[in-house]
Amino acid sequence: MQFAKVLFFLSGLINISGIIAQEKGKVEGLIISEAGSVMDNVNILVLGTDKGAFSNNNGRFVISDIAVGEYTLEASAIGYDGASKRIKVEAGKTVVVKINLKEISFQLKEITIKGGALKTRNRVASISTVNLNTIKNLHLTNAQQILNQVPGVEIGAYNQGGVADVFTMRGFSGAGHEGQAAIEVDGVSLNEGEGAHDGYADMNLIIPINISKVDVYKGPSSVLFGRYGMAGTLAFETRKGGVYQDLSLKGGSFETFDAQIAFGQPFELGKKTLKTNFAAQLYRTNGFTENSEFLKGNLNARVAYNVTERTDITLNLKGYSGKWDAPGYIPGEQFYDEDRRGKQAVNAENDGGNKNYVSERVDVNHSFNKTLRLLVFGYAVQQDYQRFSKYGFELGGQTEDYIVRDVYAVGANLNGIHNIGSIDVNWVSGLEFYNEFSDFKGWATENRVRRDFSKNRHNKLQSFSAFAQGEFEISSYFRPTLGVRYDVYDGSLKLNDPGTPEEKKSLNNLSHLSPKVGFRSTLFQGFDFKTNVSNGFTLPSGITRYNSNVNLEPSEIWQYEAGVEYAYKNHFNLNLTGFILNTSKEVTETAPGSGEFFNSGKTQRRGLELGLAVEPLERLSLKGSFAYTRTEIMDNVDKTLEGKEVLNVPRTITHLSLDYTLKSALGARLSLRDIGKYATGVDNSFFYQGYTLVDASFFYNLGGALSHKGQVFVDISNLFNKNYASYAFDSFDDVGGQSYSPAPLRNFSIGVTYNL
Structure with missing residues (x-):
């Protein structure tokens, strides 16, 4: 009986969403760099409203429930010139746009983390990045589950409640629990030097839906991180x-x-x-x-x-x-x-x-x-x-x-x-x-x-x-x-x-x-x-x-x-x-x-x-x-x-x-x-x-x-x-x-x- 009520509620939610969508419009788009590659994590705003989105791994974005009218669409990303496009939103219709962003040689204004001047296109090591949109679609309850998206990484779950699990990376099997991987959140190290275990790092305290991105560096390849970066x-x-x-x-x-x-x-x-x-x-x-x-x-x-x-x-x-x-x-x-x-x-x-x-x-x-x-x-x-x-x-x-x-x-x-x-x-x-x-x-x-x-x-x-x-x-x-x-x-x-x-x-x-x-x-x-x-x-x-x-x-x-x-x-x-x-x-x-x-x-x-x-x-x-x-x-x-x-x-x-x-x-x-x-x-x-x-x-x-x-x-x-x-x-x-x-x-x- 309770399950039937849940289904009824969800069905009603879907129907209401469909009705509202007919009274408003939406915009779908693709973000491309000047080199022709798609760009993820680009911030897109509909100026004059509280509507916005980030492009996904395929460079695509969707902004729904926009009131009928004419607007300016603005796209921005660190290291790139901002771009804007004028759009006209009509009831029940979708505006399709394509936005090209040009890289800037000099811009550091928005850098808030160490190494922010280093560019993705110059990386010499193997670094995998998992972004917000991917994380949302995985319906995660624990941040460590993100690692299933990274080639060569295996989670060795102990299944002991709030105890930090291990994961295998680059042939090291004790990362996360035994100090074989460095783990940071917004620059705060989770590794315990003399805590539960030398290098123990508990990812239970990370909220998955709040993660903007995670960069996974393979091996001791980065100068930004110290002794725990074996794997x-x-x-x-x-x-x-x-x-x-x-x-x-x-x-x-x-x-x-x-x-x-x-x-x-x-x-x-x-x-x-x-x-x-x-x-x-x-x-x-x-x-x-x-x-x-x-x-x-x-x-x-x-x-x-x-x-x-x-x-x-x-x-x-x-x-x-x-x-x-x-x-x-x-x-x-x-x-x-x-x-x-x-x-x-x-x-x-x-x-x-x-x-x-x-x-x-x-x-x-x-x-x-x-x-x-x-x-x-x-x-x-x-x-x-x-x-x-x-x-x-x-x-x-x-x-x-x-x-x-x-x-x-x-x-x-x-x-x-x-x-x-x-x-x-x-x-x-x-x-x-x-x-x-x-x-x-x-x-x-x-x-x-x-x-x-x-x-x-x-x-x-x-x-x-x-x-x-x-x-x-x-x-x-x-x-x-x-x-x-x-x-x-x-x-x-x-x-x-x-x-x-x-x-x-x-x-x-x-x-x-x-x-x-x-x-x-x-x-x-x-x-x-x-x-x-x-x-x-x-x-x-x-x-x-x-x-x-x-x-x-x-x-x-x-x-x-x-x-x-x-x-x-x-x-x-x-x-x-x-x-x-x-x-x-x-x-x-x-x-x-x-x-x-x-x-x-x-x-x-x-x-x-x-x-x-x-x-x-x-x-x-x-x-x-x-x-x-x-x-x-x-x-x-x-x-x-x-x-x-x-x-x-x-x-x-x-x-x-x-x-x-x-x-x-x-x-x-x-x-x-x-x-x-x-x-x-x-x-x-x-x-x-x-x-x-x-x-x-x-x-x-x-x-x-x-x-x-x-x-x-x-x-x-x-x-x-x-x-x-x-x-x-x-x-x-x-x-x-x-x-x-x-x-x-x-x-x-x-x-x-x-x-x-």
Whole structure:
């Protein structure tokens, strides 16, 4: 009965939308650069109204519900001359326009992030970008799910509530949880230097509908990011400025509910404008396994004000609170039993936790002139994190970790665009100082009841970083990039564990210089070749880094990369990249969160990544990606490990999707994801064979076939009810075989998105 009422409501909503559309008009268009390529994320406004839109990945946009009359349509994008077009809107009709934008050689006025002067067309490394319109259409509840759109990336979901999941990228399988990837949101680092895990980064606190874009850097290729960028970097940007009101409501299996809202609204303050952005999320689920309830809430607010024509100031606030139960992992014999795969292991306890997070960031931007812009920033983080967890299948063994963490960071960077003779140079240089304090306490527990106080530690970690990078546009055939980054670390560890004498240790004098070099060449219109060599590093893990009697050096990572990109208007886009990635010494965790590590020694990763997007017909989109990665331990003190594969790295990752919308505005999306086999045993004694997964989505576009006004949708995950594990690893204790994090069987969700 309730379901019938929901369908009746949605049907009425669709009918009302159709009636209103007849009384007004709309405009559809395509944004093209002077080079003939489509342009995404271009801001289009109907002057004199509150109507506007951003172009999607195919350069297209739709603005609906425009009152009858004559208007000026204005398009703008950073680094391009603005363009305007006069239009006449008639009742029930669609105005179709095509707008060409011309690139400006000199413009830095709107840059608000570090590296803003660096141009996309000069990138020498593999960087994938996922934009707002794509994110909206995916109906996401967690920002990490965006990574399914990036070639060569696989999410290894632990499915432990609010615990940060891992993802595999460039042959590293611990990104996100074990510190193998740098993750930033609006320039605020999510990586914890001495928190739940060295480099632990929780993306639960990002609101998907509020993401403007995410740039995914592969490997240690960028000077903008430091020691966590072994596998690469995720640089999230939230929405800035604009006039919009977006709503997303979604509910489904396992009593899951997700509500997200985002809006932007400028206000006149005297003769100046105050730009405001706000977003919120509330998410709850009972989970698909026993003891897996999860509740979280997110808030994000941004205020920007132009103090003068050349200076603006921005305040960005984020808050998150989450509480969850965690089912733990299960042994193989239970995983393959359909009646028991959704239950906890026999001796499991009441695992779970809670987390509170707040960050504040202030940016001051000043333009000295149209070619030189300074960004000065400072941010702070306050966080407390409590987790109850068990890492075995025997009786007992649950522990509680309670961590309080405070971060203070400041920095400045200078963006510039200049000429050296006839050569255009785009460059950035910067300084950053990071200071983190953490108090770590631990107990032996039983079903969340404290028994024995076991750990009492206080950390202080500081880092100073300097970086610079320049792009030299010598000719279209040769555009080299040179960069360098220097990092130095200091800190201390105070040990006050029960039953042991108090001890204070100092961090080893650890520093590293990371060079980056490469070039890009446009061989003909739409076809580019790129190649680069980049160096990165990671600090020694755990308490060993505080042993001043041992001379420990950072582990070095060298990446060698080459590839081609080809784009033909909005119909065809191809990206093929090959890479070799060598590490001087690597430490690997044997099982997630176990705290048990082994020395992998010198390792090598070799691979190919292919991304393809085709739009053969209007409203028909085909996308695919394929990645092949081979890992090998090259040199190790344990010679029996040489030649073995690195743990938990799939040999192949394949993703295919088909998206088609009828003229009636009804549409469907099918996606297939295939994950190849990977080693789970240190000596490769065990392998998980991988899985193939199919998802489907059916939707109705409010406002018309090409409209981005919103959708009514039904999503079906795991269409063929596949029994698979989103993560598998060597078993705990001495039970032998593998342990599994089971993934949900077939499940459904229904929802609506609405964009004003």
